[in-house]
Amino acid sequence: MNYVHIVAALAILQYFYFGIMVGRARGKYGVVAPATSGHEMFDRAFRIQMNTLEQLVGFLPALLIASAYWPNAYVAIIGAVYIVGRFMYQKTYLADPKKRGPGFGLTILPTFILLLASIVGAVLN
Amino acid sequence: MNYVHIVAALAILQYFYFGIMVGRARGKYGVVAPATSGHEMFDRAFRIQMNTLEQLVGFLPALLIASAYWPNAYVAIIGAVYIVGRFMYQKTYLADPKKRGPGFGLTILPTFILLLASIVGAVLN
Amino acid sequence: MNYVHIVAALAILQYFYFGIMVGRARGKYGVVAPATSGHEMFDRAFRIQMNTLEQLVGFLPALLIASAYWPNAYVAIIGAVYIVGRFMYQKTYLADPKKRGPGFGLTILPTFILLLASIVGAVLN
Numbered sequence: 001m002n003y004v005h006i007v008a009a010l011a012i013l014q015y016f017y018f019g020i021m022v023g024r025a026r027g028k029y030g031v032v033a034p035a036t037s038g039h040e041m042f043d044r045a046f047r048i049q050m051n052t053l054e055q056l057v058g059f060l061p062a063l064l065i066a067s068a069y070w071p072n073a074y075v076a077i078i079g080a081v082y083i084v085g086r087f088m089y090q091k092t093y094l095a096d097p098k099k100r101g102p103g104f105g106l107t108i109l110p111t112f113i114l115l116l117a118s119i120v121g122a123v124l125n
Numbered sequence: 126m127n128y129v130h131i132v133a134a135l136a137i138l139q140y141f142y143f144g145i146m147v148g149r150a151r152g153k154y155g156v157v158a159p160a161t162s163g164h165e166m167f168d169r170a171f172r173i174q175m176n177t178l179e180q181l182v183g184f185l186p187a188l189l190i191a192s193a194y195w196p197n198a199y200v201a202i203i204g205a206v207y208i209v210g211r212f213m214y215q216k217t218y219l220a221d222p223k224k225r226g227p228g229f230g231l232t233i234l235p236t237f238i239l240l241l242a243s244i245v246g247a248v249l250n
Numbered sequence: 251m252n253y254v255h256i257v258a259a260l261a262i263l264q265y266f267y268f269g270i271m272v273g274r275a276r277g278k279y280g281v282v283a284p285a286t287s288g289h290e291m292f293d294r295a296f297r298i299q300m301n302t303l304e305q306l307v308g309f310l311p312a313l314l315i316a317s318a319y320w321p322n323a324y325v326a327i328i329g330a331v332y333i334v335g336r337f338m339y340q341k342t343y344l345a346d347p348k349k350r351g352p353g354f355g356l357t358i359l360p361t362f363i364l365l366l367a368s369i370v371g372a373v374l375n
Contacts, residue, residue, distance in 0.1 A: 005190050005247035009240045012183040016233070019179065033222045034165075034172040040284075047284040053182055054269060057303055058262040060186050061310050065255050097283045108266070115259045122255035130315050130372035134365045137308040141358070144304060158347045159290075159297040178307055185311050 003076030004067040008060055011083055015056050018049040018090065044097060048090050055086070055107050062114035069121025075114070082110040128201030129192040133185055136208055140181050143174040143215065169222060173215050180211070180232050187239035194246025200239070207235040253326030254317040258310055261333055265306050268299040268340065294347060298340050305336070305357050312364035319371025325364070332360040 022045045025031070029039035037043055059082055067075045085106025092099040147170045150156070154164035162168055184207055192200045210231025217224040272295045275281070279289035287293055309332055317325045335356025342349040 002193075002247040002250060005193070005243055008186055008190060009243045009247070012187060012236075012240055016183060016236075033225070034168040036172075043284040047286075049179075053179060054299075054303060056182055057306055057310075058266060060182075061258055061314070062262060064186070065258060068252075068255070100283070111262075111266075115262055118255055118259045122252040122259070125252060127318075127372040127375055130318070130368055133311055133315060134368045134372070137312060137361075137365060141308060141361075158350070159293040161297075174304075178304060181307055185307075189311070 002072060004063060004072050004079065007076045007079035007083065008063055011056060011059065011063075011079065011086075014083055014086055015049070015052050018045075018052050021045050022049045041094075044094055047097075048093050051089070051104075052086060055082075055111065059107070059111045059114070062111050062118055065118040066114040066121065069125060070117055075117070078110045078113055078117075082107050085110070127197060129188060129197050129204065132201045132204035132208065133188055136181060136184065136188075136204065136211075139208055139211055140174070140177050143170075143177050146170050147174045166219075169219055172222075173218050176214070176229075177211055180207075180236065184232070184236045184239070187236050187243055190243040191239040191246065193243075194250060195242055200242070203235045203238055203242075207232050210235070252322060254313060254322050254329065257326045257329035257333065258313055261306060261309065261313075261329065261336075264333055264336055265299070265302050268295075268302050271295050272299045291344075294344055297347075298343050301339070301354075302336055305332075305361065309357070309361045309364070312361050312368055315368040316364040316371065319375060320367055325367070328360045328363055328367075332357050335360070 022042075025039075025042040025045040026033065029042040031038040031042045036046055059079075063075065063079045066078075085103050087103075088106060089100055089103030092103050147167075150164075150167040150170040151158065154167040156163040156167045161171055184204075188200065188204045191203075210228050212228075213231060214225055214228030217228050272292075275289075275292040275295040276283065279292040281288040281292045286296055309329075313325065313329045316328075335353050337353075338356060339350055339353030342353050
């Protein structure tokens with residue numbers, strides 16, 4: 001079983017889930033496309049999706065490159081922390097944007113570890 | 126011939142093409158950087174590019190991971206549907222944002238199929 | 251040593267660095283989340299990060315796919331030009347958005363070369 005590929009697919013599904021939440025917020029708060037702002041709660045849902053997009057672009061390649069050098073299960077566990085951190089980020093951001101710090105940290109930290117693991121692996125091999 | 130890699134490269138080129146259309150809309154409708162809003166038609170071009178970015182981030186890894194488990198040509202055909210759907214999305218969004226649904230569906234559906242194929246492949250292998 | 255993987259990781263780190271600069275600009279110019287606009291210099295930092303995100307989404311897959319067909323060191327050198335071009339883009343955009351052209355060109359050109367190399371490689375193999 002390729003745990004890393006499963007984590008990668010789940011992280012993408014989580015990201016699309018945040019996108020669906022933006023679509024719902026559009027209807028709920030009356031923010032009609034192409035507008036991407038107009039109501040505080042819509043803005044929060046939109047920023048959660050955008051920030052996840054910003055993180056995912058770095059996380060996924062780091063996850064896949066690291067898995068070329070290190071044991072699949074270990075890399076997958078680090079990737080799973082990212083997914084948990086993102087759900088924490090979503091929950092806290094919706095409650096109060098000022099409390100988004102810890103969830104943000106729990107998604108950026110795994111990515112940095114994976115990037116470091118990628119560089120070390122690529123240099124040693 | 127690696128059809129999946131060709132589809133991946135064409136999807137990226139399509140995305141850059143939408144980006145070039147945003148640049149043209151900047152000039153045509155007088156929206157000067159760093160502004161990302163200011164004219165309805167510019168906003169539409171910008172949203173087409175941004176939505177394609179949002180989709181591409183999930184589509185490309187799903188395409189490449191799925192191709193690790195399933196026949197190259199089959200995965201490439203599903204990927205080609207995404208590209209056609211995106212062009213449909215662009216055309217309908219420019220005409221009327223409310224009509225963007227079918228084109229959007231034709232890009233999100235292939236991605237979900239590829240994600241499912243990735244998970245099934247990763248679990249079985 | 252896998253030079254392409256090192257370049258990929260460095261390009262992601264550069265992108266996160268631009269993200270950190272956006273966070274700093276939030277504090278410096280008093281633009282509180284979820285707002286993504288409000289001060290000219292914040293807007294520039296935000297657009298640098300966003301444009302790098304837009305580019306990275308095409309650059310990274312092109313880099314990795316091209317490296318499946320062409321010598322690792324050559325592909326890495328083309329990728330390194332992208333990183334240098336991005337730093338030039340950042341510097342000129344902060345000084346004057348109208349001068350961002352050359353840095354932008356030096357990041358989009360390597361990506362197009364890598365896309366072309368990917369397609370040629372995928373067709374010939």
